[in-house]
Amino acid sequence: MMSRLSLCVASSLLLITGAMAQDYPSKPITLIVPFAAGGPTDTLARNLGVTLTNSLKQTIVVDNSGGAGGTIGINKVAKAKNDGYTLLLMHIGMSTSPALYRKLPYNTLNDFEYIGQVADVPMTLLGKKGLAPNSLKDLIPYLRANKSKLNYANAGLGAASHLCGLLFMSSVGVELTTIAYKGTAPAMTDLIGGQVQLSFQNPINVIPHIKAGKLKAIAITGESRFAGLPQIPTMTEAGLPGFNVKTWFGILAPAKTPKDIVNKLSTEFARIVGLPDTREKMIGQGLEPFVTNPDQFAIAGLTAVLVGGLLADERHAMRHGAVGHLGAVRDERVGEPRRVHPVLVRIEHVEDEVERAPFEAERAHADV
Numbered sequence: 001m002m003s004r005l006s007l008c009v010a011s012s013l014l015l016i017t018g019a020m021a022q023d024y025p026s027k028p029i030t031l032i033v034p035f036a037a038g039g040p041t042d043t044l045a046r047n048l049g050v051t052l053t054n055s056l057k058q059t060i061v062v063d064n065s066g067g068a069g070g071t072i073g074i075n076k077v078a079k080a081k082n083d084g085y086t087l088l089l090m091h092i093g094m095s096t097s098p099a100l101y102r103k104l105p106y107n108t109l110n111d112f113e114y115i116g117q118v119a120d121v122p123m124t125l126l127g128k129k130g131l132a133p134n135s136l137k138d139l140i141p142y143l144r145a146n147k148s149k150l151n152y153a154n155a156g157l158g159a160a161s162h163l164c165g166l167l168f169m170s171s172v173g174v175e176l177t178t179i180a181y182k183g184t185a186p187a188m189t190d191l192i193g194g195q196v197q198l199s200f201q202n203p204i205n206v207i208p209h210i211k212a213g214k215l216k217a218i219a220i221t222g223e224s225r226f227a228g229l230p231q232i233p234t235m236t237e238a239g240l241p242g243f244n245v246k247t248w249f250g251i252l253a254p255a256k257t258p259k260d261i262v263n264k265l266s267t268e269f270a271r272i273v274g275l276p277d278t279r280e281k282m283i284g285q286g287l288e289p290f291v292t293n294p295d296q297f298a299i300a301g302l303t304a305v306l307v308g309g310l311l312a313d314e315r316h317a318m319r320h321g322a323v324g325h326l327g328a329v330r331d332e333r334v335g336e337p338r339r340v341h342p343v344l345v346r347i348e349h350v351e352d353e354v355e356r357a358p359f360e361a362e363r364a365h366a367d368v
Helices: 002-023 040-056 068-078 093-099 136-149 160-172 184-193 207-211 259-273 276-284 294-319 342-346
Strands: 029-033 060-064 086-091 112-122 124-128 151-154 177-180 198-201 215-220 246-254
Touching: 029 040, 029 068, 040 060, 040 086, 040 112, 040 259, 040 276, 068 086, 068 093, 068 246, 086 093, 086 112, 093 160, 093 294, 112 259, 112 294, 124 136, 124 184, 136 160, 136 215, 151 160, 151 184, 160 177, 160 198, 184 198, 184 215, 207 215, 246 259, 246 294, 259 276, 259 294
Parallel strands: 029 060, 029 086, 151 177, 151 198
Antiparallel strands: 086 246, 112 246, 124 198, 124 215
């Protein structure tokens, strides 16, 4: 009797869920961007939103909820109703945040449904207009000689520019004063104004400033030169082999969002990213269209969380003169940069810039 009742209940739930997905969406969808308006994540969200609005016949409302390296906006999605009407567009910084923050108000792995990746983006090493070095070869010794006078700008703790900057400093053996802004736009305003000297940013919003001569592009991450800036060498070409950092961007929803809705959204985002017009716009904005399904995206998120914690361990080891878990550390006697682990660079992880004390008790906070 109970088994028949359970079967009936299960069947009813499946029918209800299927009906929800069939009718979805029946009202506007909010796409939360956890950074300030005008930044690269915001630009991507608004472009995807226009196409998705036309496709789903419902308005996509972009909500900028910036602050704390994206944590505020991410938490807003984690706590939202899991009905498919609140989504998140975020980059790999979400998965490395557990290694950067002592505590998070959400669980990176358990509080979200991973809908799918939509893009890969290289990062551009930028200098202010009047920065003396014109090449990476000249920049590295310049940084070592002037590190106390130079400031590095990022878009907030855990942002892609923060992660890439830390990895770069570790790779060349220089620690610069880091200034965290509430988004890319204010960071770029101060870089253009000369209040800060360096930053890593993806090309989406900086290409016009580079072409106008307002910013100096020194090198670009990735395996090959970027089509939008063909004159700029890769980091490998410029003298830092293996620094092939790329940022993924992906779509997430609150945990336990109905599977049919997750699959419908994943299919729809993959379809619109594959449209010639969308691809052309994305490439023109400095994005490399790249889609994955929910399972593939969830694996990428898990990998980033795990290796982010290991890199935090390595950072600690380096500060105490030991060999880290993931490769050789820099030899202080000769000043040679340490070897960069190619897998870690490709999936773009970062060390924790905050000293952990006691270290073992603070490990990663990844809840995995």
